[in-house]
Amino acid sequence: MYRYDEFDHAFVAARVNQFRDQVERRLSGEISEDAFKPLRLMNGVYLQLHAYMLRVAIPYGTLNGRQMRKLAHIARVYDRGYGHFTTRQNIQYNWPKLSDMPAILEELAEVEMHAIQTSGNCIRNVTADHFAGAAADEVADPRPYAEILRQWSSVHPEFSFLPRKFKIAVTGSERDRAAIQVHDIGLQLKKDEEGRLGFAVWIGGGQGRTPILAKKVRDFLPEADLLSYVTAIMRVYNLHGRRDNKYKARIKILVHETGVEQLSAEIEAEWEHLKDGELKLPAADISAINAYFAPPALTDRAEGWGELAEWKKSDPSFADWVGRNVAPHRHPDYAMVTISLKPIGGIPGDASADQMDAVARLAEEFAHDEIRVTHEQNLVLPHVALADLEPLYRALVADGLATANAGLITDIIACPGLDYCALANARSIPVAQDISNRFGDPARQADIGDLKIKISGCINACGHHHVGHIGILGVEKKGAELYQISLGGSGDEKASIGEIIGRGFEPERITDAVETIVDTYLESRTSAEETFLECYRRIGAGPFKTALYGGAAEAA
Amino acid sequence: MKTAPTKTKVLTANRLTDGISVWLGANGEWVFSLKDAFLARHEDAVAAIEAAGQQALADNRVVDVNVIEIEETASGPRPFRLRERIRADGPTIDYAPASAAQASQAA
Numbered sequence: 001m002y003r004y005d006e007f008d009h010a011f012v013a014a015r016v017n018q019f020r021d022q023v024e025r026r027l028s029g030e031i032s033e034d035a036f037k038p039l040r041l042m043n044g045v046y047l048q049l050h051a052y053m054l055r056v057a058i059p060y061g062t063l064n065g066r067q068m069r070k071l072a073h074i075a076r077v078y079d080r081g082y083g084h085f086t087t088r089q090n091i092q093y094n095w096p097k098l099s100d101m102p103a104i105l106e107e108l109a110e111v112e113m114h115a116i117q118t119s120g121n122c123i124r125n126v127t128a129d130h131f132a133g134a135a136a137d138e139v140a141d142p143r144p145y146a147e148i149l150r151q152w153s154s155v156h157p158e159f160s161f162l163p164r165k166f167k168i169a170v171t172g173s174e175r176d177r178a179a180i181q182v183h184d185i186g187l188q189l190k191k192d193e194e195g196r197l198g199f200a201v202w203i204g205g206g207q208g209r210t211p212i213l214a215k216k217v218r219d220f221l222p223e224a225d226l227l228s229y230v231t232a233i234m235r236v237y238n239l240h241g242r243r244d245n246k247y248k249a250r251i252k253i254l255v256h257e258t259g260v261e262q263l264s265a266e267i268e269a270e271w272e273h274l275k276d277g278e279l280k281l282p283a284a285d286i287s288a289i290n291a292y293f294a295p296p297a298l299t300d301r302a303e304g305w306g307e308l309a310e311w312k313k314s315d316p317s318f319a320d321w322v323g324r325n326v327a328p329h330r331h332p333d334y335a336m337v338t339i340s341l342k343p344i345g346g347i348p349g350d351a352s353a354d355q356m357d358a359v360a361r362l363a364e365e366f367a368h369d370e371i372r373v374t375h376e377q378n379l380v381l382p383h384v385a386l387a388d389l390e391p392l393y394r395a396l397v398a399d400g401l402a403t404a405n406a407g408l409i410t411d412i413i414a415c416p417g418l419d420y421c422a423l424a425n426a427r428s429i430p431v432a433q434d435i436s437n438r439f440g441d442p443a444r445q446a447d448i449g450d451l452k453i454k455i456s457g458c459i460n461a462c463g464h465h466h467v468g469h470i471g472i473l474g475v476e477k478k479g480a481e482l483y484q485i486s487l488g489g490s491g492d493e494k495a496s497i498g499e500i501i502g503r504g505f506e507p508e509r510i511t512d513a514v515e516t517i518v519d520t521y522l523e524s525r526t527s528a529e530e531t532f533l534e535c536y537r538r539i540g541a542g543p544f545k546t547a548l549y550g551g552a553a554e555a556a
Numbered sequence: 557m558k559t560a561p562t563k564t565k566v567l568t569a570n571r572l573t574d575g576i577s578v579w580l581g582a583n584g585e586w587v588f589s590l591k592d593a594f595l596a597r598h599e600d601a602v603a604a605i606e607a608a609g610q611q612a613l614a615d616n617r618v619v620d621v622n623v624i625e626i627e628e629t630a631s632g633p634r635p636f637r638l639r640e641r642i643r644a645d646g647p648t649i650d651y652a653p654a655s656a657a658q659a660s661q662a663a
Contacts, residue, residue, distance in 0.1 A: 027573065029616035047620060049643050052575035082651055097574035347649060418639060419647040427642075429649050479637060 001064055001370065002147050002292045004112045011154070012109045015116060019043045020102035027099060040098075043105065044115030048422050051095045055118040056108060060128035060146040060170070061089035061373040063113075065360035068371055070111040072356035078104050083356065085341060085349040087413060087464055088167075089127045089373045090118055094420050116154060121162045123153035123234075127169045129177040130374040133295055134336050134382035136328040140189045140197055142170035142178070144289040145226060148281065152227050159234050163241035164249035167206075168230075179375060179491035181205045181214045182467055184251045185233060190220065198222045203233055203263075204255030207461035211497045212252040215260040217267060223286060225271075228279035232271035236263065296368035296383055301333045304386025311390045318393050320442060321404035326389065333386055337367070339379040339396060340403040340411065344440035345433050348414040349377035358399035366392045375464075376452075377413055378406065408445040409453060409518070410436045413464055417457030417474060418481075424457035426474025426481040427507075431455055434511045439518075448518055451532045454489075467491035469533045470517060471498040472510065483510040487517070487544055488536045499541055502549050513548060520547040563625050566593040566633060567605040568643065569618035577643045578618060580605055586618060590644040591632045596623075 004012070019039070026036040040046075044055040056071070063071075071091055075083045078100045079093045086092055096104060108114055117124055126146040133141040149168055153159060159166070170187045171178040180186025186202035199221045205214030221229050237251045240258065255263055312319035325338040339359060342348050351359070359379055363371045366388045367381035374380055384392060396402035405411045412435060415421065417428030432455055439445055454468030458475075465471035471486040482504035489498030505513045518532075520543055525535045536544075567580040568590075578586040579593035587593065596602045602623060609621035624640050626633040635641050642648060 026616075033572075033613070033616075033619050047570060047575055049639070050575070050577055050646065051570070080651055099573050350651075418642055419649055424639075426638075427648060429647075433649065476638075481638065 001062065002059070002112075002143070002289075008112070009109075012112075012114050012116070015043070015114065016102065016105045016109050019105060023098060023102050038120070040101075041119040042116070043101070044118035045098070045101055046119065046422075048094065048420050049418075050420065052098050052101070053420070054093045054096050054101065054104060054115060055086075056091050056093070056113060056115050057118050057125040058089050058091060058113070058373050059150050060126060060132065060143045061130050061375075062128075062132070062143060063371050063373070064369045065364040065371070067111045067113055068356050068360035068363065070107060070113070072353040072360065074104055074107060075356065076353040082350050082352045084347075084416065085351065085373050085377050085379070087375050087377060087415070087462060088125060089130070089375055090125055091373070092416075094416070119165075120160075121164050121166075122160050123149075123156065123162075123166045123168065126150050126153070127167070127178055127183075127375060129171045129173060130372040130380050131177060131327065131336050131382060132172055132372075133293060134329050134334075135173055135177075136330045137175055138172045138330065139174070139191060140172050141290070141293050141295075142172035142187070142189055143293050144286065145187065145189070145199075145223070146170045147289055147292070148226065148286070149230065152230075159238065162234075162238055163243045164246060166234075166237075166251070174493065176491075176493040176495070177374075179464070179467065179495070181493075181495035182207050182211075182464075182491055183214065184237075185230060186214050187226075192220050196222060199226065201229065201233075203267075204252040204260070205495075206250050206252040207464060207466045208250070209247055209459050210250075210253065210256075211461070211466040212256055213495050213497060214252075215255055217260065217264045224281045224283070225275055226281055228274040228277065229267075229271055231279055232267045232274055235270050236266045240266075296370070298331045298334055298368075298383060298385075301385045301387045304333055304389070308386045308389060317404070318390065320446070321393055321402055322389065324404045324408065325406045329383065331383075335384050335386055335389065337381040337384045337389070337392065338374070338406040339381065339401050340405055341378050341401075342405055342411050342436065343400060343403050344405075344410060345437045347429050348412050348432050351379075355399055355401060358395070358401065362392060362395055376411065378411070404442065405445060407450050407452070409439045409448050409451045410445060411452070412436060413452070413454040413468070415456050415458075415463035417455075417463075421457060421462075423460060424474070425459075425476035426457050426483065428455045428457040428463055428472075428474060431472060431474070431483065431507070431510055435514055438511050438515065447528070448522070449528065449531055451518070452490075453514070464491060465489070466497050467495065468498060469536070470514060472514075475504060477504070481507050483507065483513075485510075485513060485517070485548075487541060488533065490533060501541055502545055516547050517544055520544050564628055564633070565596045565602050565605070565623050565625055566590065567596075567609045567621065567623055568593075568640070569609065569612065569621040572616055572619055575619075579644075580608055580612075584608065586612070590626075590635070593633060595626070595628065595633060 046053045128142045169178040169183040188200040201218035202214035372380035414428040414432035418424040455472040456463035456465040467489040484504040486498030581587040582594040
């Protein structure tokens with residue numbers, strides 16, 4: 001777990017005091033809304049549909065029990081008793097008062113958290129694989145590099161006023177759990193033939209109005225060159241990124257319009273000036289940051305193997321939960337546990353203050369005090385002994401957190417949509433709830449198998465609909481909500497952008513449409529082992545269009 | 557003298573201190589319910605509420621001031637746009653604590 005040093009503490013404290021002064025001057029009328037808006041956005045404060053919204057950074061999705069308790073406390077004291085975990089591994093509060101913001105930020109600083117750069121045209125919270133430091137298939141822990149990028153990018157004078165927001169993701173495995181190909185920069189840790197650590201570097205991915213997959217510009221970048229090379233990318237983007245049109249300002253448009261070959265040549269040319277300078281990462285610095293992320297001392301607990309087998313035999317519900325929500329740890333006696341924030345009929349990503357407290361307590365008791373937030377709006381306890389899985393499960397059941405649906409059709413991503421978001425055109429949450437209720441039967445979910453539904457309430461794609469196996473985009477048409485479906489998207493190492501399947505569906509018909517798609521898959525798959533995505537990639541959109549529209553599909 | 561009739565409009569904003577949605581009432585105060593909003597039914601009235609909104613913005617009482625169209629129904633004013641209906645009525649969903657309590661753990 002990264003811990004603040006003296007610089008971090010002083011930096012965050014100074015920012016809190018600065019913002020307190022700005023809020024006081026805004027409330028007294030000394031500064032106008034026009035002057036204040038960029039200042040509040042720099043501190044993660046938005047004005048949404050019903051109230052202000054505060055977005056708090058959870059760097060690379062990692063936090064401990066004390067921090068989670070603080071998030072619960074803020075939900076209880078300053079909000080309406082809950083928080084919303086987002087696809088950016090952040091947490092958002094929907095109802096805080098502007099006048100309370102300085103107090104909230106001060107409380108966050110007490111536990112080494114903040115809301116800096118969770119908004120604005122700057123480098124945002126760096127995201128990472130939620131299984132970092134624990135996954136059996138990991139080449140190296142991506143979080144130290146995400147932390148290095150965070151320190152480098154925080155209030156970076158050259159990159160605080162970019163053409164648009166900028167998102168970086170880091171994964172530590174061949175299996176991409178950080179969706180790096182839909183980020184402005186995606187970094188995949190790998191080793192070269194001589195065993196040296198470095199990165200494959202991808203640029204120009206993104207969703208939103210113009211979804212584009214990233215292009216690889218480096219197959220291997222030595223780890224010491226991380227900051228110099230990312231700086232070179234940022235400089236080329238900052239120079240050429242369009243500032244005349246916000247819809248064309250992201251680096252993905254620059255890559256698309258310039259061509260990756262030419263842009264890559266410019267990046268390499270810029271890097272030549274930088275690579276042997278002060279941005280070269282000394283091995284001692286990398287080692288120092290790595291030390292902060294040292295894995296917990298995991299004692300061997302081989303008794304868990306036998307106990308787990310017995311528990312699974314005696315309790316099918318527990319066995320189902322283990323089957324879906326428990327993944328292999330690098331230590332054979334341990335596991336990584338996904339805590340679903342997708343109860344059947346619930347709001348994806350929402351957790352009550354009591355649930356957050358419960359997760360904090362369980363992390364301390366069973367998981368070496370580590371918690372992760374996933375980009376799929378769930379939580380993870382990354383280091384749980386097999387011998388502790390059963391008591392952990394019992395506690396999760398008691399706290400309403402044991403839904404055994406990780407990766408299943410009810411494990412839906414949904415943005416806040418028009419119920420909260422000022423940018424949205426349509427609601428997302430009720431659509432997710434309705435689909436969740438329709439497919440809530442555990443046996444039916446198990447029969448369908450792996451299937452990712454992702455829902456956005458507007459074209460900005462916070463719900464990642466472009467990379468949903470089934471993506472749903474809410475639009476407004478003639479003053480009414482309409483839901484457009486895309487199929488075949490994926491945000492993993494075999495990333496793909498979903499194909500729009502045809503005209504949109506009214507709110508009361510969207511769940512039926514999803515059911516038609518699912519039924520078509522079930523009728524078309526070669527066996528239960530062929531997943532929805534595999535089946536779609538084999539048979540294409542045709543059978544789904546025919547089932548939905550009778551062969552008369554037309555674009556919405 | 558009244559000017560030509562227009563679609564009925566109301567003035568809405570968010571309160572500066574907490575961002576809560578408010579509407580301009582008949583007595584010139586900001587109210588918390590659309591039902592209590594002043595209904596501007598002609599152009600002079602619309603101009604008046606727009607001016608009131610700009611003054612309130614300048615006085616740092618509210619932000620994000622907008623005139624919106626509504627229809628007058630038997631149960632009170634109803635915005636044409638869903639967005640404004642949700643602003644007036646609140647989210648169409650329960651908050652997390654309620655939905656978590658209701659949600660099935662069967663899966």
